[in-house]
Amino acid sequence: MSSRSPLPKIHIDGSHFRDEDGRTVILRGVNLGGDCKVPYPDGGTNHPTDFADHRGVSFIGRPFPLEEAEEHFLRLQAWGFNCLRLLTTWEAVEHAGPGEYDTAYLDYYAELCRMAGEHGFYVFVDFHQDVWSRMTGGDGAPGWLFEKVGLDFTKFHQAGAAHVMQYKYDYARGGRQEENYPTMTWSQNYRLPANGIMWTLFFAGRDFAPGLMIDGQNVQDYMQAHYLGAMREITKRVAGMSHVMGFDTLNEPGTGFAGEKLSYRHLGPSDVKNRIAQPGPAWSVLDCLAVANGVSRTIPQLEFSLEEMKSVVTHEKTENPDGISIWLEGRGCPFEKAGAYRLKDGEVEVLNEDFFRIVNGEAVSLEETYMAPFFARVAETIRAEREDWLVFAELDPFTGLLGGAFPEETPENTVNASHWYDIVTLSTKTFMYPVSVNPFSGKMLEGREAIEEHYRKQLGRIREAGRTLNDGAGAPTLIGECGVPFDLDGGAAYDAFAKGDHSNKPWEKHIMALNFLYNALDALHLSSAQWNYTASNSNDLAVGDGWNQEDLSIFSKDQQHDPDNIHSGGRALKGFVRPYAKAVSGVLKEVRFDLGTRHFELSYEAKGEGTTDVFLPAVQYPGGANLEVDGGEATYDGRTQMLAITALKDGPVKITITPR
DSSP: OOOOOOOOOOEEETTEEEOTTOOEEOOEEEEEOGGGGSOTTTOSTTSOOOSTTGGGOOOTTSSOOGGGHHHHHHHHHHTTOOEEEEEEEHHHHHOSSTTOOOHHHHHHHHHHHHHHHHTTOEEEEEEEOBSSOGGGTSBOSOTHHHHHHTBOGGGHHHHTSOOOHHHHOOTTTOSOOTTTSOTTOGGGGGGSHHHHHHHHHHHHHHHHOTTOEETTEEHHHHHHHHHHHHHHHHHHHHTTOTTEEEEESOSSOOOTTTTOOTTOOOOSSOSSOOSOOOSEEOOOHHHHHHHHTTOOEEEEEEEEETTTTEEEEEEEEEEOTTOOOOBOTTOOOHHHHTTSEEEETTEEEESOTTTTTEETTEEOOIIIIIIHHHHHHHHHHHHTTOTTOEEEEOOOTHHHHTTOOOOTTOOSSEEEOOOOOOHHHHHHSOOOOSEEEETTTTEEEESHHHHHHHHHHHHHHHHHTTTTTTTTTOOOBEESOOOOOSSHHHHHHHHHHHTTOOSSGGGHHHHHHHHHHHHHHHHHTOEEEEEEEOTTOBSOTTTBTTSTTOOOOSBOGGGOOOTTSTTTTBSSHHHHOOOEEEEESEEEEEEEEETTTTEEEEEEEEOSSOOEEEEOOTTTOTTOEEEEEESEEEEEETTTTEEEEEESSSEEEEEEEEEO
16 A cells, blocks of 8 residues: 655645645645445446435445445546546435435445545545435435425426436336437436435525424424534544545525526516526426415427527427426425415415515625625534634535636635536537537637637636625635546447557547646646546446546546556546646746647746655656756655756746647
């Protein structure tokens, strides 16, 4: 096993991460891993289930059994990563019932954290979720919460209240099934009744469901107390590990109904909501509440039109034609009881169009009114165990892209941990080149320069979303997720690999897309955590990362043709295993890497006697490299693939690397 001294603690200084020597640190990380969303070993969405066993599941073994950890950590070391966004879920900790924590899993997770530090990785803990829970088409929250709030999750599918692969997919047939479960449609659940109800109760139950009490607490306080209680159990076990930097607030949180007009359907930018409309169903809040009550509704369906360069209504779909209520017998909708609407003659009648927009005469904002206090509660929870922990904060992923910012009342020592993907590539599993499209502006992007500029601009907007953090001093940006699907073009690379082509050729599109991404990250001096590394990944298009047919893992056992080669199993390595500055003793000025020529340049203004550490991978320089250092001296450790530069004096230093 790899062994080393404890990593120096990381702190923030304005928009930079710094280590204990004051060096600027770039965290180049990876999410570990994609299958941590589901129970081990057969909890993936490629296995049918009705979720009846939700209290008895186990997540021990996600992302991999401890006895296999060494292999995976060594591989990630060899690929140059120095940081892990280590996934867990609320369900993994508290699946058995309220306050019943899975101590065996907690011990497993803590040991995984310890081993990560032994292998030189900084860690931040990610309490992951997507569209609330496994029962609502994603992952995250435990199943027993539905009964607590009065919902019957076994009725969600029949009522059209959730879009869940396990209920829609024909497992006997296998493969991709666009007519049953279209590619990358899981995120549409955020707009559906089950998600809308749960997120509204979680963030804003006190305002919008004041009468819904659970065990003597308002529903919002009850839900958040249990979420933070699960987080607290992990803080207790990792507080003594200096390489654990802090905690993510909550992955890609849903927005629920807060701030929405009751009967508004978003079909495009308007005075009510100035953002693009996404493909999929255009539910209003009233549609959601009606369907949840067993009232049928006809919902407009949008698709992206390349002719009009926007989402347009193509047809309508009737939801819940059988009139099935998702509320448990004897329970009812808390928003109806609070006066938002009423049921009358089998229909829904609006009583207060602005019910979710105006509270006590004041307009509410999801970010300022609800997210800021939530961030404060996360900070209070984790810092009760260790005062110097960082908060890695997330908002709705579109907030930064659309020019928004974090709430000003966010706690000190907060990191902007927003996510970014090329939405077109992610949603279509096609890399459009040399002509692509910007879905936010409706403009075509022609050629490499235009596409790379588009990437830089979008990531720059996300960086700017952190301008309000830390009392206006700004914050480091660590893009908490970014990456590309590896099953592009129907898994064409897998077919080529299976036929014996183990060269880089099958991965050319992936390498190009990743190169554009990392060029933008370098240009903006951003830290990042690529999504993802899944040890159980499969080339099978029905499996992928084991969750909703996503397949973004940089590793797959199906590519592992040479177990003795640490790189075997890697996908499109040249796209992300590339030189970069891990730590800079001074002020970073410029970093550039040209994948075509493998020409790397790093410029910085040296300050002090510390070393600047650069990762120099053999993947890019198998025959060695030529090194020029202007203003300093360098030594290279081939075992760690690390270049250490010492400046001759304070002032400019430039490093140039070319293939030998």
